[in-house]
Amino acid sequence: MGEALTVQPLSREAFAPFGNVLETDGAELRMINEGTTERFHALARAELIADGAAIISIFRGQPRAFPYSVTMMERHPLGSQAFFPLDNRPWLVIAAEDEEGRPGRPQAFLADGRQGVNYRANVWHHPLMALGQTSSFLVVDRDGEGVNLEEWSYPAPYVIAAATG
Amino acid sequence: MGEALTVQPLSREAFAPFGNVLETDGAELRMINEGTTERFHALARAELIADGAAIISIFRGQPRAFPYSVTMMERHPLGSQAFFPLDNRPWLVIAAEDEEGRPGRPQAFLADGRQGVNYRANVWHHPLMALGQTSSFLVVDRDGEGVNLEEWSYPAPYVIAAATG
Numbered sequence: 001m002g003e004a005l006t007v008q009p010l011s012r013e014a015f016a017p018f019g020n021v022l023e024t025d026g027a028e029l030r031m032i033n034e035g036t037t038e039r040f041h042a043l044a045r046a047e048l049i050a051d052g053a054a055i056i057s058i059f060r061g062q063p064r065a066f067p068y069s070v071t072m073m074e075r076h077p078l079g080s081q082a083f084f085p086l087d088n089r090p091w092l093v094i095a096a097e098d099e100e101g102r103p104g105r106p107q108a109f110l111a112d113g114r115q116g117v118n119y120r121a122n123v124w125h126h127p128l129m130a131l132g133q134t135s136s137f138l139v140v141d142r143d144g145e146g147v148n149l150e151e152w153s154y155p156a157p158y159v160i161a162a163a164t165g
Numbered sequence: 166m167g168e169a170l171t172v173q174p175l176s177r178e179a180f181a182p183f184g185n186v187l188e189t190d191g192a193e194l195r196m197i198n199e200g201t202t203e204r205f206h207a208l209a210r211a212e213l214i215a216d217g218a219a220i221i222s223i224f225r226g227q228p229r230a231f232p233y234s235v236t237m238m239e240r241h242p243l244g245s246q247a248f249f250p251l252d253n254r255p256w257l258v259i260a261a262e263d264e265e266g267r268p269g270r271p272q273a274f275l276a277d278g279r280q281g282v283n284y285r286a287n288v289w290h291h292p293l294m295a296l297g298q299t300s301s302f303l304v305v306d307r308d309g310e311g312v313n314l315e316e317w318s319y320p321a322p323y324v325i326a327a328a329t330g
Binding site: 024027033034036038040041042043048053056059060061062086118138 | 203283
């Protein structure tokens with residue numbers, strides 16, 4: 001089967017080694033537009049390395065089945081990548097610290113339907129993990145010249161029994 | 166009262182003078198993540214003028230009451246500004262062509278709950294117009310040095326009778 005991974009709730013503190021959590025709780029709030037709009041300011045900043053542009057895309061991901069085997073990770077050396085759920089549905093975030101050019105043990109986080117993340121450039125993470133139903137996400141990442149994708153397959157899988165931990 | 170404005174449905178064609186419509190219909194589609202994810206690629210590109218960074222924020226806007234008087238417009242000379250609704254609720258987009266440094270007659274568009282827009286840099290637009298209930302939007306715009314806000318008050322208001330036109 002493979003080594004079991006537990007799932008922890010997504011929080012700024014727990015996710016800090018990997019990037020930002022995009023959520024209103026705890027964010028800097030500015031009132032704008034004559035008091036009609038709350039601006040939760042700069043939850044994340046797009047990183048663009050070696051030029052390139054920040055682009056906005058929509059990802060539509062199929063739901064994953066459990067138990068789920070984490071067999072590989074990827075990273076984007078030239079830019080950050082942000083995901084925000086558009087269906088108010090929980091989803092799974094999986095990231096790992098780098099260990100001499102390879103991903104270490106994955107860490108799995110359950111995001112609620114109002115939480116996004118921004119992976120910093122070169123942070124190992126698992127491809128999009130929607131839950132329950134096909135779900136859409138707004139994505140902000142880098143477009144430009146250069147090789148911006150690296151993948152790594154683990155010698156043995158890690159297994160997530162269920163999305164709720 | 167002021168001159169009446171009609172509301173038209175938001176579409177790529179109608180909005181082309183002002184920027185991009187962020188929607189999956191008609192977008193370039195790439196299959197990624199071993200076929201588990203559809204990527205609707207590069208619906209918009211963040212414009213960053215005079216340096217600065219692309220940042221991700223959340224705006225929470227109060228709903229507007231109708232009839233609504235459009236009395237002013239604003240623009241951001243140094244960067245684009247994208248809005249995407251997070252509550253799957255229709256909202257109003259109002260933009261205007263520039264006429265010798267001032268906004269011309271406003272054009273109002275009804276966006277559905279799965280349509281966002283990206284105003285190009287220096288495009289006149291109205292502050293966020295949520296409808297019905299307080300609604301949240303993911304926003305991608307520019308942070309950095311320089312004056313990135315210009316406002317203009319119309320000598321006489323334009324009036325939108327209802328959000329549905």
